[in-house]
Amino acid sequence: MSQPVLVLIDPVTPPAQPIPAAERLRVQPADQPAVTVTDLGVTRGDGIFETIGAAHGKTQAAGPHLERLARSARMLDLPELDLAIIGEAVELAISEHAPVEHLLLKIVVTRGIEGSGHPTAWVYAFEGEDATDQQVGGIAVARLDRGYRSDVATTSPWLLAGAKTLSYAINRAAGREAARRGVDDVIFTSSDGYVLEGPTSTVIARFGDTLVTPPPEDLGILPGTTQAALFEIAESFGMSTGYRALKSEELDSADGVWLVSSGHQIRPVRALDNRELTRDRDLDARLLAALQGRAR
Amino acid sequence: MSQPVLVLIDPVTPPAQPIPAAERLRVQPADQPAVTVTDLGVTRGDGIFETIGAAHGKTQAAGPHLERLARSARMLDLPELDLAIIGEAVELAISEHAPVEHLLLKIVVTRGIEGSGHPTAWVYAFEGEDATDQQVGGIAVARLDRGYRSDVATTSPWLLAGAKTLSYAINRAAGREAARRGVDDVIFTSSDGYVLEGPTSTVIARFGDTLVTPPPEDLGILPGTTQAALFEIAESFGMSTGYRALKSEELDSADGVWLVSSGHQIRPVRALDNRELTRDRDLDARLLAALQGRAR
Structure with a gap:
């Protein structure tokens, strides 16, 4: 199996002033801690996710997955998400990952650190198992x-x-x-x-x-x-x-x-x-x- | 509010050979990332928790809380937990925290990083809100x-x-x-x-x-x-x-x-x-x- 890739997204909500994608996306080692113990994602399972497949580097149904993520966000009363930056994070994760036949891109958005009102978000890219x-x-x-x-x-x-x-x-x-x-x-x-x-x-x-x-x-x-x-x-x-x-x-x-x-x-x-x-x-x-x- | 305290526990399962508590418990800043994005606690809400109150530094019903934690672990088919080391982590968290009237000690045990079979565990101590x-x-x-x-x-x-x-x-x-x-x-x-x-x-x-x-x-x-x-x-x-x-x-x-x-x-x-x-x-x-x- 090839090395997974982690891309953190901050902020994942539409910024009041435009911020370049390069400043909002950060690639970091996936095996290093990235979430605090006060994040509602881990203390309460309070967040949402999507898993997008990519065949030979091309995403499958990325649009419907992002729309469904937005739907889940609304159902959980999460802040509005900036789907464009999430899409960019997905593409960045693909480009940072070694080329493989079947890549999976897991998007996670949590309600964030308790009391912050600021969602935590990332894309985690990993090779799909042969099914x-x-x-x-x-x-x-x-x-x-x-x-x-x-x-x-x-x-x-x-x-x-x-x-x-x-x-x-x-x-x-x-x-x-x-x-x-x-x-x-x-x-x-x-x-x-x-x-x-x-x-x-x-x-x-x-x-x-x-x-x-x-x-x-x-x-x-x-x-x-x-x-x-x-x-x-x-x-x-x-x-x-x-x-x-x-x-x-x-x-x-x-x-x-x-x-x-x-x-x-x-x-x-x-x-x-x-x-x-x-x-x-x-x-x-x-x-x-x-x-x-x-x-x- | 006083500063929260985080104590990581590793391993939280009974070790094959005795390991001194000092080597199994690690105090670290609570606002720094401590959990990886591949931990089943955050990707699947796959873990358990308990919150113990402490009045003026003395835990309330710690025994029943630890027993209930063990019961939740059995219901989720998690590995057997070493309740003694968790109890020590609770006491360490209390001693590391500033003295307060009403402290809360949140114990979390997740199924761990996917595929590892090794639970992730910590105690997070924070001051209870005035109710x-x-x-x-x-x-x-x-x-x-x-x-x-x-x-x-x-x-x-x-x-x-x-x-x-x-x-x-x-x-x-x-x-x-x-x-x-x-x-x-x-x-x-x-x-x-x-x-x-x-x-x-x-x-x-x-x-x-x-x-x-x-x-x-x-x-x-x-x-x-x-x-x-x-x-x-x-x-x-x-x-x-x-x-x-x-x-x-x-x-x-x-x-x-x-x-x-x-x-x-x-x-x-x-x-x-x-x-x-x-x-x-x-x-x-x-x-x-x-x-x-x-x-x-």
């Missing part, structure tokens, strides 16, 4: 009850459902529960039986020639940037696509289920709760190639 | 639906209900919702209408001469260290105490409701969802004095 085994061989998945009703984003907006926050302890715990069950990943379902999302991915199901994903705004889940790209690709293949609530049991009879994300691109679900699912290996391969080839 | 206004005048509180059923800790243990994790973005959002509603704090209720807890406090209700709090294990809430101390105090006053599930509406007709925590000790709820609650100012004052006087 070919799961992309080609598929993954085994278990469904886990996320505990929430499907309408919780509407009834209880303070639960931040659908914001990409740093408070991911539950997502990590779900990963450990997956390991205990001997599977590779999980799909969260609502307490009233609807498909939500994976801990770090969007769920897509195929019914005939139609790809379906749950509607993010209704269900309090994250709008998928890779899912949006995949829908465009599928439409270019002549398939139709759509958003609708999916009952959990619909997955069992789907003509294919995928988990998609910037980190792993696309992984076909080969088994769900220990039952084999239908797969179309030719379609899987075409979708993967198209996703990976997006920015080349 | 007299709320302790004496009482607070206005709103109830917020936490979105979970009351039995979620049993049905979905991966949701980490009842662990004190660094993933507190929702608790922070609840605080902002309180401000929007013009109240001082909130009480979370389950989606099926039971009283849970405050974002950073335990709920206690009085019915006649009995104090009641919801049972932590059943409801997936945090066992309160200050609540436990308060129950002992109330019993010494001749009151009885008990744990039972409380329907949300029972609070409206209670003979008193309090939020208790290490940070604020005890705050009487004077208004709940804009309705005045019954208060016994004499009892409030006696409970506060006894809690504050615990370690003197």
Whole structure:
């Protein structure tokens, strides 16, 4: 693995007077401490993030990722972010990193040091792990009850459902529960039986020639940037696509289920709760190639 | 406010060979970066914490706090912690801090730098804010639906209900919702209408001469260290105490409701969802004095 790159951004909010990018971005060693113990990012998981993929140095869906970051910021009542300087930090991180096939750019914005009102922000660039085994061989998945009703984003907006926050302890715990069950990943379902999302991915199901994903705004889940790209690709293949609530049991009879994300691109679900699912290996391969080839 | 003190602990797990405490504890300036951007504490809110109060240099309920920290560690599948060295770090932080009436000691343990398997840990000592206004005048509180059923800790243990994790973005959002509603704090209720807890406090209700709090294990809430101390105090006053599930509406007709925590000790709820609650100012004052006087 090549050496990761860290770019600190300060300020990440629009400055009152223009400040040259060179003065706002600072490259420093990623293995040295960069965050204080009073930063709300670490004391409260109070911040947001995005992970953008870059294939051969070209970002994939950078615009949608930055827009989603801004959306998360609004949901957390964070100050307005200067997306332009974040985009510049991403490009700087790419240029400072050794050229690799699959780079990941993790953008983090925290609420900052408690009491400061001044967000802390950085871009961390690191080489993505090779996911070919799961992309080609598929993954085994278990469904886990996320505990929430499907309408919780509407009834209880303070639960931040659908914001990409740093408070991911539950997502990590779900990963450990997956390991205990001997599977590779999980799909969260609502307490009233609807498909939500994976801990770090969007769920897509195929019914005939139609790809379906749950509607993010209704269900309090994250709008998928890779899912949006995949829908465009599928439409270019002549398939139709759509958003609708999916009952959990619909997955069992789907003509294919995928988990998609910037980190792993696309992984076909080969088994769900220990039952084999239908797969179309030719379609899987075409979708993967198209996703990976997006920015080349 | 006096200068905060930071004590880093490494290793925080029991060492294979004894290491002198002096080599495991390092005092360093709290305003300098101490955490890397690859630490799972900041990237995923993947860690745990406790806040211990110290009155005039003497810790309050340090044992129960350390035991609860160990309990949270088990719930998150973190490595076993060496509670003795954490206790020494707390004492060192107290001795390094200027003497103050009310010191708070925040213990943080994260899963550490991703891939290292080596937790990051520290104690941060800072002077507690004067809470007299709320302790004496009482607070206005709103109830917020936490979105979970009351039995979620049993049905979905991966949701980490009842662990004190660094993933507190929702608790922070609840605080902002309180401000929007013009109240001082909130009480979370389950989606099926039971009283849970405050974002950073335990709920206690009085019915006649009995104090009641919801049972932590059943409801997936945090066992309160200050609540436990308060129950002992109330019993010494001749009151009885008990744990039972409380329907949300029972609070409206209670003979008193309090939020208790290490940070604020005890705050009487004077208004709940804009309705005045019954208060016994004499009892409030006696409970506060006894809690504050615990370690003197």
